[in-house]
Amino acid sequence: MSILSSFKTLTKVDEALKLIDERVTYKVEGYEEIEISEAVNRICYEDIISPINVPPFTRAAMDGYAVKAEDTTSASIKNPIILKVIGCIDVGRTPEIELKPGCAIEISTGAPIPKGADAVIPYEETKRINGYIEVYSQVHPWKNVSLMGEDIKVGDIILKKGTIIKPWDIAVLVSVNILKVKVLRKPIIGVLSTGSEIIEPGGSIEEGKIWNSTKVMLKAMILEDYGVPLDLGVVEDDEDKICEKIMNALPKCDIIITTGGTSIGRSDKTVSAIRRIGGEIIFHGVSMRPGKPTAMAIVKGKPIVMLSGFPVAALTGYQNFVRRVMERICGIKFPPQPKIKARMDRRIASQLGSREYLRVKVLKKNGEYIAIPLRLTGSGLLSSITQATGIVVIPENVEGYEEGDIVEVTLLRGVDEY
């Protein structure tokens, strides 16, 4: 009897993700109105519409001379046209002079085009001779000019509802004088540790107990993903107490993550607690390593993700499933994680039918990335996560990789050169 069979059925990773997409229908509701400087990585609550034109006025796109395009007709190096310079417009000044035929006004990039002008001829195409310029080429109307509203028009949608606001989006908002935005409130994600052996960090420890390292990691990951972690503490392996904790936390949370208690051993109380409070288990046991005892349920419409208590397994479960649930309930798409191609440093075997998340150390040698596998087994192998530069995913239908195989590495850190 293999360990795999201790779960009635193991769900494949892709099937589990499909089940999340189908079964998680809960949505985060409600908004905050905040200053744009606080809005990076927040989610637009509604379409953001421009109240103004950009550019707000027609302006020079190059340094040179504002001219009437028709005055430059057939100008060339052999047959330059001569224009009289009648003034100068600097950026930040409202032009008081008007351009007259046969004349030019010196102008800086960004300065408003004076009345009468319809093009800018750059310095490079001219030569200044006292109060005059020789023009060496013809310009067409509106050449080297940015027209009012050509970039953004009044009423244009700048950012669509559901967009994650990035620093460059903020530049655009400032440019149209929008200084506050409505953003979706952050999802609140409760984290409950289960396990009689778990004690909170700090203080002395008796034999048989272990410090709760997984919860602090999960809380940090939730913050990185712009959620609000809510610490629900630790509860021992007792079905009644787990039920009570979850029922109390549910109204305050958009998602609850539990850790521990989802293997099939003696301490497997969380799944039965969830069932007892009317929860619907949508999968229990995933054919992946680490993280096999991952489960997911819906209780009163809200998603509950049950992760392993081991940090490495909880990490895999979080990255695969909790992030997908966050995308669903917030209506967003996280950017993919950075990936590189690397050459395997040695052979690594994998279990057919299970998706393996192999931690590797990546080095760059002579311009090539080399992936050195760290220990594959033991989801509690902590040292492998501090040493790992990235993760190689070994698909279900692959028995492993040979030395020299080119694999894709999802990076957890930057890669040092050696």
Place this chain on the structure above:
Amino acid sequence: MSILSSFKTLTKVDEALKLIDERVTYKVEGYEEIEISEAVNRICYEDIISPINVPPFTRAAMDGYAVKAEDTTSASIKNPIILKVIGCIDVGRTPEIELKPGCAIEISTGAPIPKGADAVIPYEETKRINGYIEVYSQVHPWKNVSLMGEDIKVGDIILKKGTIIKPWDIAVLVSVNILKVKVLRKPIIGVLSTGSEIIEPGGSIEEGKIWNSTKVMLKAMILEDYGVPLDLGVVEDDEDKICEKIMNALPKCDIIITTGGTSIGRSDKTVSAIRRIGGEIIFHGVSMRPGKPTAMAIVKGKPIVMLSGFPVAALTGYQNFVRRVMERICGIKFPPQPKIKARMDRRIASQLGSREYLRVKVLKKNGEYIAIPLRLTGSGLLSSITQATGIVVIPENVEGYEEGDIVEVTLLRGVDEY
């Protein structure tokens, strides 16, 4: 006469990066000692050494029965060995019983191995019959057992000096009872806008002026990269005033970024101001688009990066050069940005000799990514940044891409499926 020739020499992007690596020798010094929950994305100031063993005690790695391995010799399904169950050890309990020959003690994953036992036989390999078990296979010594210190030993280096701390690293720190860490202080990056046309966001605007959208973007990007932005305000195009601002700010900053004033037009005061205060210009003008008028100097040993005042050009300059300077002065390597392969939706021409950063919108159609080029020219084209999903880099020696070409897109956001 082409526009390129308005800079005496344009430096290639790779050459500019090499100059940064060679010439920026300044280092951020000093540390803070902080709680680990605050330490995500901070930089280790020193090697972090484990004060304890992990596991702290020898424990069961599976649910089953603690046994003496030699008692299982030659056990099989046909010839099971019978052991007497003399107790049970749960996680979180110190075992008070000792294993005697011919006996077994029921044990949960994570529970301490009792004295006398040296292996765990999983439930699946046994059958319980009243107070006895039938054992169906032989186990070797230390099978299904995690030995004290096998993961991390007292004195092991957990995180090396210069590592950027990630959430999973924190899990490891908790596991070895390290709750505070020394981290490098954050780099302080001053941002000074130059330009007589620039006014700070908010309030009404006269013709000829534009709101300062670039500074708020740069400050947000610095925060994203875990630096401390220091707002140095706006200064008009006046060499004396620029000198004064930079000299006053320099002692407080690790890097100064200026925007505007590095083109060759009438308003080009920053480069001359830097020269006047004894700064050494290490490049001025880069063969890239947008962002050509980017420059870099060293003043009193500290790096100054001069970016275009246009948001899109400043963004390109920041991502290329400011991040590299941050890596240098902090002794770190940022992870690369996420990239995908996409098929070009239409032909795009590019200028030979210049590296182009083409903003594209990416869609996923029938499982394939399609890159739709947004307007290439006009570094002030704001609407292209809110619409862009990513950037396609067109190298100096390439004249552009044809419709259907497969290109690499550096993602700025997640990609929607259509």
